[in-house]
Amino acid sequence: MESVLKDLSTPTGGVEDVYGEDCATEDQCITPWTIAVSSGYNLLRDPRYNKGLAFTERERDAHYLRGLLPPVISSQELQEKKLMQSIRQYDVPLHKYVAMMELEERNERLFYKLLIDNVEELLPIVYTPTVGEACQKYGSIFKRPQGLYISLNEKGRILEVLKNWPEKSIQVIVVTDGERILGLGDLGCQGMGIPVGKLALYTALGGVRPSACLPITIDVGTNNEKLLNDEFYIGLRQRRATGQEYYDFLHEFMSAVKQNYGEKILVQFEDFANHNAFELLAKYRTSHLVFNDDIQGTASVVLAGLIASLKLLGGALCDHTFLFLGAGEAGTGIAELIALEISNKTKIPVEETRKKIWLVDSKGLIVSGRKETLQAFKKPWAHEHEPVNNLLDAVKAVKPTVLIGTSGTGRTFTKEVVEAMACMNKRPLIMALSNPTSQAECTAEEAYTWSEGRVVFASGSPFPSFEYDGKLNIPGQANNCYIFPGFGFGLVMSGTIRVHDDMLLAASEALAAQVTEEHYAKGMIYPPFADIRKISAHIAASVAAKAYELGVATRLPRPADLVKYAESCMYTPNYRSYR
Ligand SMILES: O=C([O-])CC(=O)C(=O)O
Numbered sequence: 231m232e233s234v235l236k237d238l239s240t241p242t243g244g245v246e247d248v249y250g251e252d253c254a255t256e257d258q259c260i261t262p263w264t265i266a267v268s269s270g271y272n273l274l275r276d277p278r279y280n281k282g283l284a285f286t287e288r289e290r291d292a293h294y295l296r297g298l299l300p301p302v303i304s305s306q307e308l309q310e311k312k313l314m315q316s317i318r319q320y321d322v323p324l325h326k327y328v329a330m331m332e333l334e335e336r337n338e339r340l341f342y343k344l345l346i347d348n349v350e351e352l353l354p355i356v357y358t359p360t361v362g363e364a365c366q367k368y369g370s371i372f373k374r375p376q377g378l379y380i381s382l383n384e385k386g387r388i389l390e391v392l393k394n395w396p397e398k399s400i401q402v403i404v405v406t407d408g409e410r411i412l413g414l415g416d417l418g419c420q421g422m423g424i425p426v427g428k429l430a431l432y433t434a435l436g437g438v439r440p441s442a443c444l445p446i447t448i449d450v451g452t453n454n455e456k457l458l459n460d461e462f463y464i465g466l467r468q469r470r471a472t473g474q475e476y477y478d479f480l481h482e483f484m485s486a487v488k489q490n491y492g493e494k495i496l497v498q499f500e501d502f503a504n505h506n507a508f509e510l511l512a513k514y515r516t517s518h519l520v521f522n523d524d525i526q527g528t529a530s531v532v533l534a535g536l537i538a539s540l541k542l543l544g545g546a547l548c549d550h551t552f553l554f555l556g557a558g559e560a561g562t563g564i565a566e567l568i569a570l571e572i573s574n575k576t577k578i579p580v581e582e583t584r585k586k587i588w589l590v591d592s593k594g595l596i597v598s599g600r601k602e603t604l605q606a607f608k609k610p611w612a613h614e615h616e617p618v619n620n621l622l623d624a625v626k627a628v629k630p631t632v633l634i635g636t637s638g639t640g641r642t643f644t645k646e647v648v649e650a651m652a653c654m655n656k657r658p659l660i661m662a663l664s665n666p667t668s669q670a671e672c673t674a675e676e677a678y679t680w681s682e683g684r685v686v687f688a689s690g691s692p693f694p695s696f697e698y699d700g701k702l703n704i705p706g707q708a709n710n711c712y713i714f715p716g717f718g719f720g721l722v723m724s725g726t727i728r729v730h731d732d733m734l735l736a737a738s739e740a741l742a743a744q745v746t747e748e749h750y751a752k753g754m755i756y757p758p759f760a761d762i763r764k765i766s767a768h769i770a771a772s773v774a775a776k777a778y779e780l781g782v783a784t785r786l787p788r789p790a791d792l793v794k795y796a797e798s799c800m801y802t803p804n805y806r807s808y809r
Pocket residue numbers: 358411412413501523524664665690709710
């Protein structure tokens with residue numbers, strides 16, 4: 231076995247063709263792939279094509295289903311109604327999650343139909359916050375593997391592993407190494423719930439075909455002692471590989487992906503730890519189509535909220551002062567995009583526009599005196615100031631109009647902090663972005679109460695509406711899921727080969743433009759999720775337009791109406807008729 235595998239990974243005759251019959255020379259092994267029409271019992275067990283009781287009489291005859299189903303024929307709408315009823319019967323969100331995952335494995339179109347038609351209700355189940363709990367317990371709830379697992383055991387053979395995935399025309403990969411899952415830390419191999427969840431949203435919110443989506447978890451070990459000692463843990467039982475070993479492995483992965491899928495495959499990095507995320511993005515952004523959701527997606531969604539919020543706060547972006555708690559991927563990513571947007575609008579150099587943006591990390595305000603010991607991604611934010619060692623004092627010193635939490639640590643926007651913001655600003659803007667809900671810097675209720683109803687509030691995970699002094703406040707969900715599905719779809723539909731920061735700005739502006747007067751009246755700075763497919767089409771169109779303008783789009787000629795084109799390319803989950 232060993233020698234065969236070695237031969238396979240270094241083909242001699244057929245160029246770069248590990249399994250293919252066409253190019254392999256006679257001394258090479260090939261895989262006898264077959265393509266078959268699914269019918270009968272197998273058709274009912276193929277989630278892509280199964281329609282359950284919705285198969286028509288004619289289909290039951292033509293596809294050997296007679297007797298395999300009870301006589302009744304249901305519509306997809308009735309199936310949807312039944313499933314929503316059964317999901318609503320579970321009190322525990324994790325049970326709803328498991329029910330949804332089981333549906334995805336049984337009947338893919340019905341899964342997406344439910345998700346699209348009930349997006350506000352089901353997003354918190356298949357996504358934050360419930361997906362966080364699912365990852366923590368992934369080993370116990372694990373039944374059938376989803377996505378592709380690439381562990382250090384596969385070193386030297388990653389291309390082969392990619393070939394084992396049954397779908398060949400992949401357009402989007404979401405990959406994690408599980409080291410920083412939401413604000414929950416290192417969950418190792420169990421981080422798989424995140425790429426799976428993100429890609430479900432690529433399809434439901436963005437319209438990418440499910441078969442074109444590939445979730446991947448790279449397992450280089452975990453430093454989570456609890457998991458290492460958990461008998462149900464599903465990953466490698468070793469501490470994380472680091473340094474050269476880690477980067478070599480990631481490089482093999484990135485090379486194999488490009489070799490297998492070509493130039494136009496989008497790789498979305500998700501929930502990598504700070505110490506790798508910035509480096510990986512910097513390294514691969516010039517050679518691959520890569521997008522870091524935690525740095526760039528979060529930045530784009532927050533900037534959209536800020537642009538929209540100006541209607542409520544007044545002034546232009548350049549008139550505001552920003553303070554962040556948390557100087558990791560999200561914090562510095564958002565800060566940089568704000569600085570870039572202000573610079574573009576005012577023509578002031580970005581080195582200057584950064585000066586209205588301040589960050590606090592675990593050691594206090596980032597100031598020039600700390601420059602020597604700061605990690606590279608924090609250095610641009612080390613402005614002249616005396617040391618300040620806690621958030622409350624930083625608020626008092628910097629006097630921000632906007633306070634943004636990206637620390638991954640819950641309960642850090644205390645009553646004193648919110649009151650200080652409310653004391654200095656008629657309408658303070660506060661964003662508690664850390665996920666899941668347990669890690670939010672404060673709740674919506676706290677923000678509205680402590681500011682006497684004056685705050686404009688948004689959070690990363692959803693909070694319910696809250697009535698203060700007779701007025702209903704609807705908190706925004708400043709989550710990157712507003713952006714990445716439409717953003718990625720825009721790249722895919724235009725055949726774009728590189729991501730440029732201007733595309734992020736285009737996405738922010740497209741999202742902000744979807745907020746209407748009616749929304750503003752309710753204190754909203756994001757449009758409702760119920761409209762997300764339309765929103766995604768607009769984001770996709772703006773991103774594609776920018777890609778064409780920059781000359782990195784390869785789908786030529788450029789469609790004249792990009793919004794219409796986006797809408798026409800989107801996957802819809804309605805059942806298809808079978809001949
Ligand atoms: O997954 C989410 O809800 C947002 C996100 O990327 C993160 O928190 O890492």
